[in-house]
Amino acid sequence: MSAVAQNLVNALSLGSLYALIALGIALLFSIMGLxxxxxxxxxxxxxxxxxxFAALPFALAAVLAVAVVIxxxxxxxxxxxxxxxxxxxxxxxxxxxxxxxxxxxxxLLFEGANPKSADVLGSLGASVEVAGLSIGKLDITIxxxxxVLLLGLAWFLRRTSLGVQMRAAAEDFRMAxxxxxxxxxxxxxxxGVSGAFAAIAAIFLVASTGTLTPSMGLSPVxxxxxxxxxxxxxxxxxxxxxxxxxxxxxxxLQAYLPDGVxxxxxxxxxxxxxxxxxxxxxxxxxxxxxxxx
Amino acid sequence: xxxxxxxxxxRSAPAVICTLLVLAVSGLALLGAETTQRTATQMxxxxxxxxxxYIFVGNSGxxxxxxxxxxxxxxxxxxxxxxxHSLKQALLPALPGWLMELELGLPEALLIxxxxxxxxxxxxxxxxxxxxxxxxxxxSLALLISVxxxxxxxDAVTHGSQGIVGIPADLTIGATVPWLIGAIAVAMAYxxxxxxxxxxxxxxxSVAAAALGIRIRRDRSIALVISAFVCGVGGxxxxxxxxxxxxxxxxxxxxxxxxxxxxxxxxxxxxGAVIGTxxxxxxxxxxxxxxxxxxxxPIELPPHPGIQQLILALTLLLTLxxxxxxITSGRELGFSPPGWIGGRRKGSHTxxxxxxxxxxxxxxxxxxxxGVPTAKQGHPx
Amino acid sequence: xxxxxxxxxxxxxGPIDAVKGVSLSVERGDVVAIVGPNxxxxxxxxxxIQGLVRTRSGSVRWRGTDITGWTPERRxxxxxxxxxxxxxxxxxxxxxxxxxxAGCALATGADVSERVQLALRHFPALADRLSERAAVLxxxxxxxxxxxxxxxxxxxxxxxDEPSLGLAPVVLDELFAALAALRDEGLTILxxxxxxxxxxxxADHLFSLRGGVIERVDEPDELxxxxxxxxxxxxxx
Numbered sequence: 001m002s003a004v005a006q007n008l009v010n011a012l013s014l015g016s017l018y019a020l021i022a023l024g025i026a027l028l029f030s031i032m033g034l035x036x037x038x039x040x041x042x043x044x045x046x047x048x049x050x051x052x053f054a055a056l057p058f059a060l061a062a063v064l065a066v067a068v069v070i071x072x073x074x075x076x077x078x079x080x081x082x083x084x085x086x087x088x089x090x091x092x093x094x095x096x097x098x099x100x101x102x103x104x105x106x107x108l109l110f111e112g113a114n115p116k117s118a119d120v121l122g123s124l125g126a127s128v129e130v131a132g133l134s135i136g137k138l139d140i141t142i143x144x145x146x147x148v149l150l151l152g153l154a155w156f157l158r159r160t161s162l163g164v165q166m167r168a169a170a171e172d173f174r175m176a177x178x179x180x181x182x183x184x185x186x187x188x189x190x191x192g193v194s195g196a197f198a199a200i201a202a203i204f205l206v207a208s209t210g211t212l213t214p215s216m217g218l219s220p221v222x223x224x225x226x227x228x229x230x231x232x233x234x235x236x237x238x239x240x241x242x243x244x245x246x247x248x249x250x251x252x253l254q255a256y257l258p259d260g261v262x263x264x265x266x267x268x269x270x271x272x273x274x275x276x277x278x279x280x281x282x283x284x285x286x287x288x289x290x291x292x293x
Numbered sequence: 294x295x296x297x298x299x300x301x302x303x304r305s306a307p308a309v310i311c312t313l314l315v316l317a318v319s320g321l322a323l324l325g326a327e328t329t330q331r332t333a334t335q336m337x338x339x340x341x342x343x344x345x346x347y348i349f350v351g352n353s354g355x356x357x358x359x360x361x362x363x364x365x366x367x368x369x370x371x372x373x374x375x376x377x378h379s380l381k382q383a384l385l386p387a388l389p390g391w392l393m394e395l396e397l398g399l400p401e402a403l404l405i406x407x408x409x410x411x412x413x414x415x416x417x418x419x420x421x422x423x424x425x426x427x428x429x430x431x432x433s434l435a436l437l438i439s440v441x442x443x444x445x446x447x448d449a450v451t452h453g454s455q456g457i458v459g460i461p462a463d464l465t466i467g468a469t470v471p472w473l474i475g476a477i478a479v480a481m482a483y484x485x486x487x488x489x490x491x492x493x494x495x496x497x498x499s500v501a502a503a504a505l506g507i508r509i510r511r512d513r514s515i516a517l518v519i520s521a522f523v524c525g526v527g528g529x530x531x532x533x534x535x536x537x538x539x540x541x542x543x544x545x546x547x548x549x550x551x552x553x554x555x556x557x558x559x560x561x562x563x564x565g566a567v568i569g570t571x572x573x574x575x576x577x578x579x580x581x582x583x584x585x586x587x588x589x590x591p592i593e594l595p596p597h598p599g600i601q602q603l604i605l606a607l608t609l610l611l612t613l614x615x616x617x618x619x620i621t622s623g624r625e626l627g628f629s630p631p632g633w634i635g636g637r638r639k640g641s642h643t644x645x646x647x648x649x650x651x652x653x654x655x656x657x658x659x660x661x662x663x664g665v666p667t668a669k670q671g672h673p674x
Numbered sequence: 675x676x677x678x679x680x681x682x683x684x685x686x687x688g689p690i691d692a693v694k695g696v697s698l699s700v701e702r703g704d705v706v707a708i709v710g711p712n713x714x715x716x717x718x719x720x721x722x723i724q725g726l727v728r729t730r731s732g733s734v735r736w737r738g739t740d741i742t743g744w745t746p747e748r749r750x751x752x753x754x755x756x757x758x759x760x761x762x763x764x765x766x767x768x769x770x771x772x773x774x775x776a777g778c779a780l781a782t783g784a785d786v787s788e789r790v791q792l793a794l795r796h797f798p799a800l801a802d803r804l805s806e807r808a809a810v811l812x813x814x815x816x817x818x819x820x821x822x823x824x825x826x827x828x829x830x831x832x833x834x835d836e837p838s839l840g841l842a843p844v845v846l847d848e849l850f851a852a853l854a855a856l857r858d859e860g861l862t863i864l865x866x867x868x869x870x871x872x873x874x875x876x877a878d879h880l881f882s883l884r885g886g887v888i889e890r891v892d893e894p895d896e897l898x899x900x901x902x903x904x905x906x907x908x909x910x911x
Contacts, residue, residue, distance in 0.1 A: 035431070083614045090356035091613065093430045094552065097358075098609035101549055105603030113598060164771050165778060168764045175762035178724055180750035180779025180827060214599075218545075222438065225431060267442035270435040277432050278420050 005133055007251050013139035015247030016146035017204050019240045021220045022227035023153070024197035026239035029228065030170040031190045032085070037096035038076060039224060040217025041103040042069050042195055046202025047212045048111060051118050058121070066199040073195030074188060100217070107214040114213075121207040142204050149200065150240065153193070157236075162189060170236075226269060229277060301485060307625035308481035311567040312474050314626075315340065318571060319466050330466055336574035337469040338530045340567060342547075343554045344476040345523030347566035349516045350555065352489055354496035358548055359417065359433030362440045363521040365543035366413050367406040367528025369444065369451055372460045372538050374402040380459040387449035399461075403472070403529040410525025411518050418514045437548070444540040454540055462536030469530060476523050480563050483519055488512045546602070550577070553609045559619030564626040569619065573605070580604050675737070677702050677831055677862055678723070678754075683732035685718045692718040694886035695732070700831065705853075705863045707877035708888070709870050709897070711909045715886040716866040717759055720835045723864075724756040725749050750779040755829035759836045761820040763808045770804030772823050779827035786826070793825040796852050814845035821852070832856070834865040838872055850876060870897055870908070882907040 025039050046069045053061035080099050084091055124138040157163040162185070168176040169186045177183050205220065206212065223246065231242025246269075253265050261268075315337070322333030346360040373381070373388075374397045381393055397405070421432045444451045451457065483489045492512040532538050550573070558569015586596035612619060678700040685693035693715040700706045710716055721727040723734055725746040733742045736752055750756070755776075764772055773793060777786030794801045797818040811819060817837060824832055837853070838846050850872050857863060857876070866883075867873035874880065880891040889907065896903040 080610065080614065087617075090430050091617070094356055094556070095610065095613045097552075098549075098606050098613060100606075101545075101602055102606035102610055105599050105601075105606050108599030109597060109603055161774070161778065164767065164775055167767060167771075168775055171764050171766050172762060174726055174746070175758070175764070176775075177746040178726060178750060178756045178758070178762065179776050179823070180747050181775070182747050182778075183745065225434075229431065263446040264442060267439040267446075270439040270442070274420055274432050274435050274439075277424060277428050277435075 002133060003255075007255055008248075009133065009135055009139060011244070011248040011251040013136075013142050014251060015244035016142045017201060017208075018223055018227050018243035018247050020146055020149065020197050020201040020204070021224040022231070022239040022243040023150075023236065024194040024201070025221070025224040026228050026236050027190050027194050027197075030236055031166060031173070031186065032081070032092075034081060034092045035096065035225065036076075036194070037093065037221060038080075038100040038103060039096075039194070039198060040219075040221030041100050041107075042073055042076075042198035042217070043202045043205065043220050044107065044212075044214065044217035045069055045072055045103070046199040047118065047206045047216060048107060049199075050120055050203065050206055051116060051212060054118070062203055065203065066196055069199035069202070070192050070195035073191040073198070077187060077191045100221075104214050104217070111212075111214060115211045116213075117210055118206050118212055119210065120203060124207065138204075138207055145200065145204075149197070156193075162186075166190065222270075304485055305481055307562070307564050308477050310626040311477050311564055314567060314571070315470065315473055315477070319470050323466055332574065332578045334464055334466050334469055335534055336570060337466065337473050338464070338527060338534050339550065339554065339574060340473045340570040341469075341476045341530055342524055342527035343551050343558075343566045343570045344473070344480050344563070345520050345525075345527050346551050347520075347555055347560070347563060348480050348483055348523060349513075349520035351560050351562065351566065352484065352492045352496065352516050353513050355429055355513070357433040358430065358552075359436050360520065360524050360551065361543055361548045362417075362433075362437055363410040363414060363524035364528035364531065364547065365440055365444060365540075366410045367403075367525030368532040368538055368543055369457070369528075370406040370409050370525070371399075371402045371529030372457045372532045373450070374405065375399060375461055375533070376457070376459050377461075384457065384459065385449065385452060399468070399529075399533060403526045406529040407522040407525040410521040410528070414518050414521030415514075418517050437544070441540055441544050444543075451540070456537060456539030456542075457532075458537040460532050460536050460538060462533060464530065464533045472526060472530060476526070477563065477567065479519065479523060480566070483516065484563060488515050492516055549602075549605065549609065553605055553612075555619075556609060556617075557612050557619050559621030559623055561618070561623035562621050562625045565619050565621040565623070568621060568626075572620065573608075576608065577601065577605060675702050676700070676735075677737060678864065679735040680719070680723065681733050681735070683719060683722055683734070684730040685715070685722050685727055686730050692886055693722065693729075696883070696886070696888045698881055698888060700862060700864050702830070702862050703860055704878045705857050705865070705876055706879045706881070707873040708864075708866045708881045708883050709868070709873050709891075709908060710866075710883035712868075714883045716883050717835050719883065719888075720756070720758075720833055720864075720866055723749075723833060724754065726756075747779075750827060753828075753830035754833060755779075755824035755827050755831070756833045757817075757820045757824050757835065757837065759839060761816045763811065763816050763819050763823075765807065765809035767808055768805050769800055769808050769811070769819060772808050772819055773800075773804070773826055776823045776826035784828070789826045789828060793822040796825065796855065797822045813840050814842070814849070817841060817845075817849060818852075821849075825856075829861070831862045831864060834863065834867075836866055836868060838867060838869040846872065870904075874898060884909055 021039070021043070024042075025036060028034050028036050028039075046065050049065035049068045050061055053064050056064070076099065080095060081092070084095050087095075121138060121141070124136070124141055127134045127136050128140070129135075155163075157167055165176065165181045166186050166189060168179075169181055169183075173183070176186070201220065205216075223243075227243035227246045228239045229242070230246055231238030231240070249269070250265070253268070257265060319333060319337065322330050325333075342360070342364055345363070349355070349360065350357055373385075373392060374395055376384075376396075378394065378396050381388060385393075417436060421429060421436075424432055445454045447453070484493075489512075491508065495509045495512070528543065531542075535542060554569040554573045555566055556569070557573055558567065559565025580601040584597050584599070584601045616622075676699050680699070681697045683693050683696040684691070696715070696719055698706070698708075708716055708719070718727060722729050722732075725741075725744055725748075729742065733740055735741065736749070736754065741749060741752070744752075746756075764775070767775065770790075773790045774786055777784070777789060780786065780789065799815065800819060800822060808816075808819060821832075821834070821837070834853075837849060841849065846869070853863065853865075853876060863876075865873070865877075874894045874897060877894065880894040880897075882889050882891050884907070891897060891907055893903070897907060898904075
């Protein structure tokens with residue numbers, strides 16, 4: 001019994017991490033139709049930023065890391081994506097793919113290919129006893145912070161003028177502009193929030209794994225894609241749902257797959273995506289046409 | 294001569310010119326040092342892969358990450374079929390008997406690898422050809438990742454992440470050139486065929502394409518299958534060029550490289566695929582030398598790992614942003630197809646203001662009035 | 675004064691020329707209507723005025739200033755409110771959110787709530803439904819919301835693309851009564867309309883647009899009475 005509960009907690013923690021990643025990507029997709037392959041590099045930069053600012057107190061380093069990533073996201077928008085704004089989804093995907101490898105190459109050049117270790121949030125390494133379960137403090141932090149961020153995002157989108165503008169832009173960008181919504185502001189905000197989520201995901205990721213490599217962004221971004229596909233393209237909350245479902249699947253498969261098949265778990269997941277896309281090209285919960293935030 | 298025969302000859306001109314170009318470059322390389330010849334051989338191999346990719350991507354306009362899957366299948370299949378029996382026994386003891394015994398010459402192995410890739414393509418196309426645009430891109434990406442995972446873990450057959458060594462690395466320029474010429478010929482033949490013609494037409498106007506429905510899916514399948522065959526052959530050649538094969542060799546770096554060659558050269562034309570291959574091969578080799586450090590001409594450079602990827606990715610990025618049509622902008626060498634097949638006329642402003650994000654629903658769309666797609670459809674050009 | 679001046683507008687979609695050198699001007703306080711058959715280029719002209727399609731050549735001037743290169747949002751903030759043929763109602767937002775959204779086109783410091791109240795005075799049926807999602811609205815209600823929303827931005831010019839499209843006659847009566855009331859309050863209106871009778875009744879000036887080419891209709895009433903005059907301006911039917 002406690003093993004199942006333990007797995008559930010793991011799934012919740014992992015799902016929270018996945019949700020942060022997925023939402024960052026989904027936000028941009030819902031407003032711009034852009035699937036940002038380079039989102040993984042935002043996470044990677046966030047991780048390395050923690051290393052660069054390691055000498056500072058953690059709170060400061062974290063804030064700076066978030067600032068750096070947001071800055072990178074805005075730079076991405078201004079330099080790379082603005083010119084291709086009207087292009088097809090595939091072109092955008094290809095552009096973000098090129099951007100991703102470009103940034104990786106840059107970091108590779110300056111930081112080297114060897115993995116570096118980073119000690120982040122080491123104080124949360126211990127566990128606490130809750131209801132007979134041993135739960136890591138880090139897990140609790142991840143779950144808690146993510147919940148707060150999700151609520152914050154919901155509040156922002158529903159209760160603030162800019163949030164409503166973004167929801168309108170997500171549904172019909174041109175009409176929103178015709179009403180006076182500033183395109184550049186909405187896009188910059190989307191990249192900013194996306195960057196912030198990426199940075200926080202990076203903090204938790206580095207806290208969990210303790211290592212940094214220039215290619216560390218690839219796995220998270222793939223997870224993000226899968227979560228979004230699973231939940232449904234174009235629906236922000238579906239992306240979060242997909243993330244938690246994916247985490248649950250992952251944890252359960254890890255726990256219960258026979259040993260011979262276990263290494264193929266990832267392949268099974270990705271093939272599963274292809275199958276899902278075939279039967280439901282818009283994801284499990286997605287719907288063609290109108291895009292929802 | 295009937296006019297149709299004349300025009301077929303004329304329209305084959307690009308293939309002829311490309312072939313001559315390839316022969317010229319190869320001839321030049323043969324005069325050079327050992328390393329130059331090796332670079333040229335790699336270029337020819339990449340040419341086969343790029344042309345193979347072009348057959349599908351260039352004609353259908355569907356940008357896919359999946360062509361490297363076919364390269365991977367071809368590479369591993371050829372490796373397994375051409376490694377000496379004794380080496381196989383030592384390296385891959387778990388191989389089934391018939392595969393263990395099998396030892397073929399390169400041409401036979403390449404052709405069989407091509408057919409194997411075709412098989413994979415058939416399965417893939419059955420699954421995914423209903424998908425459009427973004428979903429197709431992501432599906433192809435998912436396939437690429439899945440195959441990579443399988444290769445990494447199927448130790449019995451692929452030797453997992455350690456890869457296969459001992460592949461006869463005896464590839465010469467002379468041995469590779471015929472395959473590239475063959476690939477160019479196949480690409481040209483498909484381009485001139487009815488299926489290719491229809492596919493290119495659908496590329497320009499996806500609304501019409503949607504209306505044609507099944508027809509287009511069938512043409513796409515045909516293109517994909519042919520593309521897979523050529524890519525599979527290219528993969529086999531690649532394995533023989535490398536001599537040792539690891540999963541990483543047929544994964545994202547190669548994807549970047551081939552897409553780069555296609556897009557920089559010009560994704561819409563066969564000439565673009567060939568020119569792009571030559572251009573990027575030279576660039577990549579230059580960058581590789583810079584990356585490794587040492588003497589480049591009179592200059593002594595320290596090693597700069599990562600700079601090759603950096604500059605190559607930057608090249609792709611700049612091309613997509615500034616000149617999406619690539620070097621050739623959709624035109625063929627020696628023959629410019631009529632405007633609507635070769636690519637958009639430069640300078641014409643179509644559709645809504647270009648700084649719109651790719652929109653799905655559009656309130657203010659005059660679609661009803663004119664029946665033409667307003668959102669900027671399609672493909673880098 | 676001349677609020678809007680369009681000169682030599684050319685809009686093309688690839689090889690198709692939708693709008694061929696359209697010129698027209700709208701004086702403050704006037705109602706200008708453009709009638710014409712389907713596919714004539716009416717919508718494209720409206721879209722071009724709002725900056726939602728690229729023009730091949732030609733200019734748009736607003737209160738004397740050349741706004742040809744302006745973004746759609748800048749034009750909205752300058753006082754042009756646009757209601758497209760599809761209404762452009764945001765279905766995932768509530769009715770109230772739709773209305774308040776248009777407030778972003780107002781100058782900073784303006785009271786959005788006040789503007790919303792003013793707009794609701796013209797369309798009172800929406801007033802108690804502000805928290806409902808806009809997806810539940812009928813065609814006529816959508817149109818009311820779209821126009822009401824356009825009013826929230828305190829426009830000087832209201833541009834309407836086929837306001838009568840898809841609406842029942844009873845609903846049309848209400849709608850055009852509302853438009854007439856707005857006109858009486860001094861709002862300048864430019865509309866594209868397939869319903870010639872309604873257009874003739876409302877408009878001070880009438881133009882016809884056929885095959886991308888515009889022409890002034892000097893005798894609007896003749897359009898209703900004289901079939902050959904009608905055919906000359908509107909083509910068949």
